[in-house]
Amino acid sequence: MPEVQKEETTTSKKLLTHAKVVVIGGGVVGCSILFHLAKFGWKDVVLLERDELTSGSSWHAAGQIHTISSDPNISRFQGYTIDLYKEIEETSGHSVGLHMTGGFYLASNKTWYDYLKCERSKARYMGLHQEFISPEEVARRHPLIDPKHYLAALWDDQDGDLDPSGATYAFAKAAKVHGAQYFTHTPVTETTQRADGSWEVITPKGTINAEMIVNCGGLWAREVGKMQGLNIPVQPMEHHYLLTERIPEIAESKERFPCGIDYEANIYFRQERDGLLLGTYEQRGTPWKVDGTPWDFGHELLQPNLDQIADRLEFAFDRIPALANTGIKQAINGPFTFGPDGNPMIGPVPGMTNYWCAVGVMAGFCQGGGVGLTMAEWMMDGEPSIDVWAMDVARFGDWATPDWGTVKSTENYERRFVMTFPNETLPKGRMQKTTALYDRLIAKGARMDQGFGLENALWFADGPEDAHEEPSFERNRSHDYVAREVKAVREAVGGIEIANFAKHEFKGKGARAYLDRILAGFIPKPGRLTLTPMLTPKGKLYGDLTVACLADDHFMLFGSGAMQEAHRRWFEKDLPADVDYQNVSADWHGIALSGPNSRELLSRITRDDVSGEAFKFRDLCQTYVGGVPVILNRISFSGELGYEIYCKPQYLLRLAEAIEEAGSDLGYRWYGARALMSMRLEKGCGVWTLDFRPDFDAVESGMDVFINWKKDFVGKEATQQFKTNGIKQKLVTMTIDVEGIDVSNDEAILKDGEPVGYVSSGGFAHQVGKSMAMGYVDKANSEPGTKLEVEILGNMYSAEVLGAPIYDANGANMLA
Numbered sequence: 146m147p148e149v150q151k152e153e154t155t156t157s158k159k160l161l162t163h164a165k166v167v168v169i170g171g172g173v174v175g176c177s178i179l180f181h182l183a184k185f186g187w188k189d190v191v192l193l194e195r196d197e198l199t200s201g202s203s204w205h206a207a208g209q210i211h212t213i214s215s216d217p218n219i220s221r222f223q224g225y226t227i228d229l230y231k232e233i234e235e236t237s238g239h240s241v242g243l244h245m246t247g248g249f250y251l252a253s254n255k256t257w258y259d260y261l262k263c264e265r266s267k268a269r270y271m272g273l274h275q276e277f278i279s280p281e282e283v284a285r286r287h288p289l290i291d292p293k294h295y296l297a298a299l300w301d302d303q304d305g306d307l308d309p310s311g312a313t314y315a316f317a318k319a320a321k322v323h324g325a326q327y328f329t330h331t332p333v334t335e336t337t338q339r340a341d342g343s344w345e346v347i348t349p350k351g352t353i354n355a356e357m358i359v360n361c362g363g364l365w366a367r368e369v370g371k372m373q374g375l376n377i378p379v380q381p382m383e384h385h386y387l388l389t390e391r392i393p394e395i396a397e398s399k400e401r402f403p404c405g406i407d408y409e410a411n412i413y414f415r416q417e418r419d420g421l422l423l424g425t426y427e428q429r430g431t432p433w434k435v436d437g438t439p440w441d442f443g444h445e446l447l448q449p450n451l452d453q454i455a456d457r458l459e460f461a462f463d464r465i466p467a468l469a470n471t472g473i474k475q476a477i478n479g480p481f482t483f484g485p486d487g488n489p490m491i492g493p494v495p496g497m498t499n500y501w502c503a504v505g506v507m508a509g510f511c512q513g514g515g516v517g518l519t520m521a522e523w524m525m526d527g528e529p530s531i532d533v534w535a536m537d538v539a540r541f542g543d544w545a546t547p548d549w550g551t552v553k554s555t556e557n558y559e560r561r562f563v564m565t566f567p568n569e570t571l572p573k574g575r576m577q578k579t580t581a582l583y584d585r586l587i588a589k590g591a592r593m594d595q596g597f598g599l600e601n602a603l604w605f606a607d608g609p610e611d612a613h614e615e616p617s618f619e620r621n622r623s624h625d626y627v628a629r630e631v632k633a634v635r636e637a638v639g640g641i642e643i644a645n646f647a648k649h650e651f652k653g654k655g656a657r658a659y660l661d662r663i664l665a666g667f668i669p670k671p672g673r674l675t676l677t678p679m680l681t682p683k684g685k686l687y688g689d690l691t692v693a694c695l696a697d698d699h700f701m702l703f704g705s706g707a708m709q710e711a712h713r714r715w716f717e718k719d720l721p722a723d724v725d726y727q728n729v730s731a732d733w734h735g736i737a738l739s740g741p742n743s744r745e746l747l748s749r750i751t752r753d754d755v756s757g758e759a760f761k762f763r764d765l766c767q768t769y770v771g772g773v774p775v776i777l778n779r780i781s782f783s784g785e786l787g788y789e790i791y792c793k794p795q796y797l798l799r800l801a802e803a804i805e806e807a808g809s810d811l812g813y814r815w816y817g818a819r820a821l822m823s824m825r826l827e828k829g830c831g832v833w834t835l836d837f838r839p840d841f842d843a844v845e846s847g848m849d850v851f852i853n854w855k856k857d858f859v860g861k862e863a864t865q866q867f868k869t870n871g872i873k874q875k876l877v878t879m880t881i882d883v884e885g886i887d888v889s890n891d892e893a894i895l896k897d898g899e900p901v902g903y904v905s906s907g908g909f910a911h912q913v914g915k916s917m918a919m920g921y922v923d924k925a926n927s928e929p930g931t932k933l934e935v936e937i938l939g940n941m942y943s944a945e946v947l948g949a950p951i952y953d954a955n956g957a958n959m960l961a
């Protein structure tokens with residue numbers, strides 16, 4: 146039975162009246178944030194806990210720790226977290242009960258073996274210590290496991306287990322050593338904001354005025370959010386693990402047994418005293434307290450329901466035969482909180498001032514240290530030291546409602562140990578946001594995916610019945626359909642919906658000066674478009690945006706749809722009084738036309754002169770197309786002659802009909818995101834969240850070509866230094882000599898067997914008929930013509946760095 150530790154020292158202390166930061170919640174996440182803030186130098190920081198520390202999900206965790214995660218930066222954080230336990234134990238003098246046994250990830254079929262090969266490839270360039278071992282070696286290290294079920298296992302030295310309660314207390318006590326304070330039995334009942342942006346944090350023991358507050362409410366994250374009208378789309382889920390009776394092989398062993406995960410069986414296990422702890426993610430997850438976590442819930446456990454996990458136990462008995470003869474000492478069913486995509490939701494909440502959250506942390510003992518580090522860096526320095534997009538609360542918008550959150554969080558729980566392939570689209574919570582073209586495109590065979598809540602076409606089959614594909618690591622049946630779309634765009638004309646691009650509107654007499662400061666590139670004259678990077682003060686990429694000047698005091702910025710709330714947060718942070726800003730992404734839908742016939746098509750549905758002389762590359766105008774009012778941009782991401790036509794959502798259907806009608810004899814075809822990604826690849830154009838991220842700077846990514854060095858802009862000094870001092874890595878585009886499979890991303894890039902970088906994106910470039918990738922490699926290996934190797938599913942393929950786009954190198958098509 147997990148034990149709850151108690152400590153009375155802080156309960157009777159008089160509450161402070163002022164603090165720089167109040168952290169709400171004393172689970173592992175809140176305590177880690179408190180620790181990092183204090184360690185990095187902020188002493189005026191306080192944590193308030195409703196009951197004892199660890200009064201949420203933290204006390205009954207299974208305490209298993211590992212580094213594997215779908216996102217490489219989260220893996221880095223997990224490595225950091227595990228390394229941190231020694232430090233907090235030493236600083237606090239409080240044991241975290243750490244056992245670094247090492248652990249394995251067991252592959253019982255080819256699919257999981259392939260998955261682990263991808264993980265191994267990531268680990269290779271990240272410098273994590275993972276190696277494949279044979280089933281026999283698995284059995285040698287863990288004699289209870291029957292090796293006959295497995296093809297191989299990935300071994301990680303950094304895996305192990307700890308005492309969850311001890312770890313939480315060690316964080317809190319280490320924070321105290323560094324000067325922070327925490328108060329137990331101090332529930333926050335209300336949070337109200339003062340006119341100066343600071344917060345009144347109200348408790349029965351008094352009120353603290355805090356410059357910033359952090360919601361680390363864990364199981365009560367939703368309730369703490371609601372105090373401020375914030376609906377957080379997380380959902381506590383019931384979760385079972387079992388503790389067995391004594392197992393002689395364990396009891397008699399001198400060495401502690403390693404821990405492990407068997408994906409196909411959907412079980413995780415580790416040694417607990419002289420038996421095993423065995424947990425599983427139920428096939429049908431049970432959301433707990435959908436309408437809200439009761440305030441009087443505390444150190445109770447839920448009624449176990451072994452029927453829920455009976456199918457998993459059968460697998461477990463098969464694979465660890467000793468279990469069949471061992472009694473169950475205790476079945477634990479405890480709730481813990483999941484987010485819609487399984488990753489934490491952390492950072493400053495968009496639309497709010499001085500309100501931070503670190504919620505939905507479902508693997509708090511693997512990730513808590515990294516979350517604490519990031520939050521402290523972000524609060525103290527204004528930006529985290531590495532890209533934390535995969536955890537950023539801003540990756541969700543108002544469409545992530547509580548209902549949607551419950552549906553997606555449940556799906557995520559159920560899929561915790563279920564394979565998600567790189568080309569797989571998840572089924573739950575779909576059609577949350579659609580455009581007027583949804584039914585029309587479905588009828589034409591669109592296979593859809595969801596991005597920032599909005600359905601958008603991936604590719605088009607020959608009608609709805611045909612719109613299916615097998616999720617796989619390899620190329621699947623969509624390959625030939627995507628090829629058809631690329632051909633249409635490259636040789637005739639194609640159209641793609643662009644509702645999913647972000648649109649940010651700036652108005653006012655200060656707008657130009659403001660944009661000139663926060664964007665590194667040129668700000669265009671009225672009627673013109675420019676491309677520009679947006680940089681952080683430390684010179685990291687924070688956006689690649691198209692700037693449209695509608696009038697001297699009126700601008701529209703187009704950018705990554707996924708980043709729209711993150712960018713809103715960025716723009717609103719210190720917006721001057723003479724600038725009006727709005728995220729108008731939902732107000733502008735549209736269609737991008739691309740291809741040699743796109744001008745002819747456009748000319749048939751507008752009265753304007755759109756000839757090359759009259760409407761040049763990077764021109765824009767507000768006009769009528771297809772009889773509806775639009776913003777018309779002459780620009781295209783496909784690298785072909787093209788136009789982006791933005792209209793209000795109510796005009797989209799009319800616009801689409803006009804395009805289809807006018808294009809019928811011009812070879813018009815709808816195309817999807819996969820064709821677009823293929824075309825941008827052969828043009829060597831990077832994409833946000835993959836090739837362009839805050840992990841990289843403008844020089845490394847090549848975005849410095851768009852910088853206007855003659856002005857002052859955010860990030861200039863840092864970027865100048867990168868230029869002067871030289872960079873270590875560079876974004877390159879490569880062709881890869883491979884058949885039937887392409888990179889997805891995060892594969893290792895090697896030279897003479899040594900990792901020199903990793904893939905940031907890639908796929909098949911249909912027009913040139915080559916498998917391609919973009920990736921960051923050591924500067925020394927970035928020269929055109931350099932021969933490298935890329936690891937795909939454990940095999941090495943030769944690759945060559947390109948010096949120029951492989952398709953239409955001088956951009957003649959686009960400029961036509």
Ligand SMILES: Cc1cc2nc3c(=O)[nH]c(=O)nc-3n(C[C@H](O)[C@H](O)[C@H](O)COP(=O)(O)OP(=O)(O)OC[C@H]3O[C@@H](n4cnc5c(N)ncnc54)[C@H](O)[C@@H]3O)c2cc1C
Nearest residue numbers: 170172174195200201202203207208209333363364509510
């Ligand atoms: C059965 C089970 C097994 C698990 N196994 C593992 C594992 O092996 N490895 C792993 O890494 N993770 C595991 N987890 C998950 C892990 O427990 C969670 O990720 C972690 O506990 C989340 O910590 P937290 O601080 O976010 O939330 P919580 O632990 O829920 O803490 C939130 C705290 O906030 C306090 N609070 C809430 N509202 C207020 C308020 N208004 N005022 C003051 N205080 C407030 C609560 O009292 C509570 O103490 C497991 C969880 C369960 C249930």
